[in-house]
Amino acid sequence: MSEPKKSGSREDRKTRLTVLVALSANLLIAVAKAIGGLIATSPALLSEAAHSVADSLNEVFLLAALHRSRRPADRQHPFGYGKERFFWSLLAAVGIFVMGGCFSFFQGFEALTQPAAKESHTGYVVGLVVLGVALLAEGASLIRAVLQVRAQPGKGIGSDPALRTVLAEDSTAVLGVLLAAGGMVLHMVTGDIVWEASASLAIGVLLVFVAYRLGKSAREQLIGEAVDPELRAGILEFLDEQQEIDYVASLYTMRLGMDSTLVAARVDLTPGIDSERLELVSERIKDAIQDHWPEADQVFLDVVEVPQRVRD
Structure with a gap:
């Protein structure tokens, strides 16, 4: 019985490193996106900043899950604390929905209903550079998560809620960056804010969908999911x-x-x-x-x- 625990600890260390890589990338990117979004007055870029902030908070939740789920069984919890992993993953899904999805919807609707702010070509160039750097960082984090999933034959993404959440976050982050960049470029070319507003709304829809899928999976595991x-x-x-x-x-x-x-x-x-x-x-x-x-x-x-x- 000791070997599975050692194996589980090794997998936890790999997952913890994957989460830390994603957290470091998201913290730096969130600051850069926020600054770039304010300079460019870009709703799409500000939506992406909120997305990165939500991801950063969620990765803190996942680190807590990795630590707390390994506590030994006691009288109050005779089967151990393994389901802590599922609980914190559920909180991460809620965080994606509230902090990422709702803020993106707000930015999109505000851009459509409020008078357009004065556009700055230099600001938009800065914003696109920030998104380019963000794409590289998010892509590197995504590649690490994918490699860890591929190293778990027979289990796949469904085996670890923490790893599944990181992979989902990194995947949506890469797609979100592409949507934001596309919206900004079309806004610059056409002069119509509707492109950026649409990109912001699309990011919101993407985040809400991911939050729903992650939350649904965590719910099934919390209420007692059978084995494969x-x-x-x-x-x-x-x-x-x-x-x-x-x-x-x-x-x-x-x-x-x-x-x-x-x-x-x-x-x-x-x-x-x-x-x-x-x-x-x-x-x-x-x-x-x-x-x-x-x-x-x-x-x-x-x-x-x-x-x-x-x-x-």
């Missing part, structure tokens, strides 16, 4: 193969954290097993499940008499 169907099928097949088990009445699973899974099965044993052997059989099956699937660290078997097998 392949993992459940493997455990069920393993139980079926045990000669001491006659029927598998039901099998329930739930993710408790990144490397912690609850497995609860109701089984009917073959006739003739006495109480002393029952305990030995139960412990052997539990140990075998944990050996095959180390993440299944909480295994419970309930012996019952059932008339037929129920798989779902």
